[in-house]
Amino acid sequence: MRDLAQVHQKKVLVLGLAKSGFTAARLLHKLGAFVTVNDAKPFEENPEAQELLNLGVTVICGRHPEDLLEEGFELLVKNPGIPYSNPMIQAAQEKGIPVWTEIELAYKISEAPFIGITGSNGKTTTTTLLFHMLNQDEKKPLIAGNIGTVASGVAEHAESDNVIVTELSSFQLKGTETFRPRIAIITNLYEAHLDYHGTIEDYEASKMKLTQNQTVEDYFIYNADQPHLAAYAQKCKAQLIPFTLKGKTEDSISADDEYIYWQGEKLIDRSKIMLGGQHNLENILAAAAAALLWGGTEETIIRVLSSFTGVKHRSQFVVNWKGRKFYNDSKATNALATKSALEAFPGNIVLLAGGLERNHSLEELRPYMNRVKALVTFGETSDRFGDFAADCGVGEVEKVSDMLSAVEKAVSHSSDGDTILLSPACASWDQYENFEIRGDAFIEAVRKVTEADE
Template identity: 80%
Template sequence: MKEAPQLHQKKVLVLGLAKSGFTAARILNKLGAFVTVNDSKPFEENPEAQELLNMGITVICGRHPEDLLEEGFELVVKNPGIPYSNVLIQAAITKGIPVWTEIELAYLISEAPFIGITGSNGKTTTTTLLFHMLNQDKKHPLIAGNIGTVASGVAEKAKTKNIIVTELSSFQLKGTVAFRPDIAIITNLYEAHLDYHGSVEDYRASKMKLTENQTAEDYFIYNADQSILVEHAKNCKAQLVPFTLKGRTAESSSADDKWVYWQGEKLIERSKIVLAGQHNLENILAATAATMIQGGTKETIIRVLTSFTGVKHRSQFIVEWHGRKFYNDSKATNALATKSALEAFPENIILLAGGLERNHSLEELRPFMNRVKVLVTFGETAQRMTEFASECGVESIEQAGKMDDAVEKAINHSASGDTILLSPACASWDQYDSFEIRGDAFITAVQKMTEANE
C-alpha cells in the first residue's frame, strides 16, 4: 500500500458506514488521518462503529448533526449510496470541502494499476468474465468495486504484479478526482438512476469521469454502436478500442450473426458460447478486448467463453430438465433489464415476473412479449403485469404466491424445448429482502421440483 502523504494528519469525515465506509475509515486512520465517522444507525446496533471506536476513531452514531461540518473537516468520504441532496453533503460542497467516494482512496493507495468497468447494463458480467480470462492467463487479477468487494480494501493488499478489475457505478465515479484506470470500459449507456443524479446529464457526466484523467498511455474500450459513446471518444485522450455487434471489423473485437472476431480474424463461433443473449455479446467483446490488450491469449478467451454460465442472478443458467432450460435473472429489477433477457431467447419463454410496485412503465417489454408462451406473475405488480401481458396477446397467464408456487405453475405449463426464465422487471422488496434472496428462492424451488420429478 502506498503511503498517500497528502492524507497524513488531514481531518476527514467518513459519512455512512456499511462495508465501504468501514474500510475507508480504517485505512484513513492507518494512513495517519484524523478520522470521524458519522452513521445513522444507533451505536448499540452498529458493530462496525464499535470496532472503529476501539481503534481510536471518533464515532458519531444515530443521527447526522447539521453542525458537524463546523469542526473543520478538510475532506468528506461518503458512502456511494448517500445522495448529493443530503444536508451534510450539500453543506460540504458549499464550503468547498472535497467529497470523495472510497474509489478515490483506493486509487491513491494502490500499488497495482486499475481496469475500470462501467455502463448502464453488463458491468458485473463484464467484470467477472474479464477476471476469469486474466486469471486463467495468470495475469494476477484482483476483483473489486461495485461487485461486492470494497476497492480500497483490495488496493490496500495489492502488489505491482496485480491488476485490479473494478466494477464502478455512477454513484462511485461521481466522487472521484484523480482516479485514472489504465483501461477504461463503458459497455453501454442508457437513462438510469435519475432519482439520485437529478438529470440524465449528471448521470452521463458521472459515468464519463471514468476516462477523464486518461492519457495516451491508457486505453478506452467502448461500445461503438452507441452514438453518445462515439462522440465521447472523440474527446478522450486514451487509445481508442471500439467494439461493435454490427459485423466484422479490423479495429478490435466485433461480432456478426455467426462469429466473434478479434481484429478481423475469427475467434469463436457464437453457437459455442455458453452465455446466452445478444446483450451479453457486448460484455464478451469488451472483456475480449481488455484481455488481448493485457497480453492474454485467444485460447484462454475461447476456454472461458465455452464454460462461463453467467454471474449469479444475471441470466444465470441453472439446469436443463426434460428438455426445459431454467435461467435465473433475478437482478432484472426494471423493464429494460427484462427486455434484454427476453431478447436472448427467441421463443417458447415461460416468464416469471413481478414484484414491488413502483409504477414503472412496462412498455420496453411490449416488442418481445410475443416470445412469451406463458406468464407467471407474483407480488404487488401481479395484476398490472396480467393486464399488460393480456394487452400484448399472451394467452396463458397465471398469478402465483411466492416462488415455490410460481415455479410449480411454470413447470406445469411447460414442455420440452421451453425456457423457464425468472426475470421480474421489478424490485424484490415486497416479498424478499433483496434480489439475491429472490434468486436463491428460485434456484431452491427449481432444484426441489426437478429432483422430485426425476
C-alpha cells in the same frame, strides 16, 4: 499500499457505513486520519460501528447532526448509495469540502493499476469474464468494486504486479477526482437511476468520469453501436477501441453472425461460446479486447469463452429438467435488463417478474412480450405487471405471493422445450433484502420442485 499524506492527521468524515464505508473508515484510520463515522443505523444494531469504535474511530450513530460539518472536516467520504441531494453532502459542497467515494481512496493508495468497467447493463458479466481471462493467463488480476469486494480493501493489499479489475457504478464514479484506469470499458449507456441523478445528463456524465483522467497511454473500450456513446468517445484522450456487433472490422474487435474477430482476423467461432444471448456478446467483445490489450493470449480467451456459462443471478443457467431450462436473472432490477433477457431467448418463455413498485414504465418490454407464453408475477408490482402482460396478449397470467408458488405455477404452465426465466424487471426490496437473496430463493424453489417430481 501507498502512503497518503493528503489524509494524514486530517479530519475526515465517513458518511454511511455498510461494506464500503466500514472499509474506507478503517483504512483512513490506518493511514493516520482523524476519522469520524456518521451512520443512520443505531449503534446497538451496528456491528461495523462497534468495531470501528474499538479501533479508536469516533462514531455517531442513529442520527445525522446538522452541525456536524462545523467541526472542521477537510474531506468527506460517502457511501455511494447516499445521493448528492442529501443535506449533509450539499452542505459539504457549499463549504468546499471534497466529497469522495471509496473508489477515489482505493486509487490513491493502490500500488496496482486499474481496469475499470461500467455501463447500464453487463458490467458484472464483463468484469467476471475479464478476470477469468487474465487469471488463466497468470496476469495476477484482483477483482473489486460494485461486484461485491470493496475496492479500497483490495487496493490496500495489491502489489505493483497485480491489476485490479473493477466493476464501477455511476454512484461510485461520481465521487472520483483523480481516478485513472489504464483500460476503461463502457458496455452501453441507457437511461437509468434518474431517481438518484436527477437527469440523464448527470447519469451519463458520471459514467464518463471513468475516462476523464486517461491519457494517450491508456485505452477506452466502448460500444460503437450506440451513436451517443461513440460521440462521447471522440472527446476522450485515450486510445479508442470500439466494439461492434454489426460485422467484421479491420482495426478493433467485432462480431457477425458466425465469428468474433480481432483486428480483422477470426478469434472464435460463435457456436463454441457457452454464454448465450445477444446482450452477452457485447460483454464478450469488451472483455476479450481488454484481455488482449493487457497481454492475454487468444488461446486462453477461446478456452474461457468455451466454458464460461454466466454469473450468478445474471441470466444464470440453473438446470435442464424434463426439457425445461431454468434461468436465474434476478439481477434484472429494471425493465431494460429484463428486455435484454427476453431478447436472449427466441420464445416459449414462462416469465417470473415483479417486485418493488417504483412506477417505472414497462413499455420497453412490449416488443418482446410475444415471446412470453405465460407470466407469473409477485410483489408490489404484481397487479400492474399482470395488467400490462394481458394488454400485450400474454395468454396466461398468474399472481402469487412467494417464490416457491411462483416456480410451481411456472412449471404448471410450461412444456418440453420451454424456458422458465426469473427476470423481475423490479428491485427486490419489497420482499427480499437484495437481488442475490431473491435469486437464491428461486434456485432453492427450482430444486424443491424438480426434485419432488423425479
